[in-house]
Amino acid sequence: MIKESIKHILKKMGQISNEDTEKKINDCTTFIQSARITNFLAPLLVNFSYLPLTDAAAGPHYYAHILNDIIINNKKSIVDIGSGISTILIARLLKINNISASIISIDHDKNWQNIVSSILKRDGVDQYVTFIDSPIIKSNEYTWYDKTKIVFPDDYSIDTLLIDGPIGITAHLARFEAVPFLKKYLSRNCYTIYLHDTDRPDEKEIVRLWAMDLPYAKISVFNRYTLFSYGNKFEFYPQSIL
Template sequence: MYKSLKKLKRKYGIFNPLQNQLKLDDILSTNFISSLLKDNLYIPFTGWSLRPYCLAYVLNEILINNRKSIIEFGSGISTILIARLAQLNDLDLRLISVEHNLEWQNHIKKILDKEQLDQYVEFASIPLTKSENSLDNLTWYDEENLNKQVKETKFDLVLVDGPPADLGLERFTAMPFLIDKLATSYTIFLDDAHRKDEQQITHLWKKQYDLQFEIHGGTLGVCRKGNHFDSNPVLYSF
């Protein structure tokens, strides 16, 4: 009996208060973003997708704090929902979506084209290559090509969800690239911020760039500068 319970716990995360809380937060957040999910093409949620909680947080941040200049590393569900939000709420925003996998990015682009949402997103297909700004000569998006796309843009919202988190410390290079491209008031989101590698990355970002991250919802790193309203979609007070 005891062994059976251990197997259930390992497989489904039962008896784990934190995992159960994350699941409840995702269920509640799915309700919040439901208007962007219905009456449209179905979009696949995979193990690599942003959690519904994280998606709701990003969408709230755009709407509540009037974010207009956005860059995301890693195209996906966030790309589609941000475009749908812009259309539904008649928002004047610019989203640059950076992705190293052209085949995957084209898949996302086809969804936007079918929904006539392509006007809200600028896709940047940027291969991964060695970078002088990376740790231990790791790969990141080709900075020369990326600079040609972003030009003199000052971003007020950054979503770091790529390169894939299982590669290691590659995501560190986002800040050496962006630190001089941030607006006066901005928010930075880092997915998988609970992981050991991302914890090391945020530690280095704080040390080198004075960027203080907090983990919200168990997995999402959030750093803010300047005036803002709280956009956390699930905030408990007891």
């Protein structure tokens, strides 16, 4: 229904030809979906500090998916690899919904973490986040964060793992080590792993390798990210209502 309406409008405007009709319709549909999802995120955007969007920032569907998961599946221990918008939005969510949960945010760029930290403090949500500053180093076969800097208690249990760092161009399969290193901390009851940028060749290969390491997880592929889900009671994809 909505696609037919968009097609009719674009034709009247003389904006499409037979060759590019489907692409322009899909672009418009995606824009409307994103706008509506952003509207759903409004409680976490209004009356808070401005969010510094960069080229590395994920889209609203990605953020809404994570936030839905935390609420619907009662997630408590969140590890966010690649400090940024997700860190801030989750902390705001925990505050306004009075959720007793915590975030560990890992990044190699201390200056960027300081910017994120200052926003959290202005918003009064910094108590939910613990930062780990870990440089990127070459270790064995892969280049990843310095594992000696990433120390959790032996009984720590991760139920939500977000991976949007390090920057993919830093090295081949730059994000691969996240699951092999943190697998022992994943909750035995339920967990969700989000890997961003899986529209890129390296991340696609990482998904293939992780699938062998996480044989019981359900794998769902979305536009720019892939989800590994195990033991979650409820589905939590943010419907666009188109």
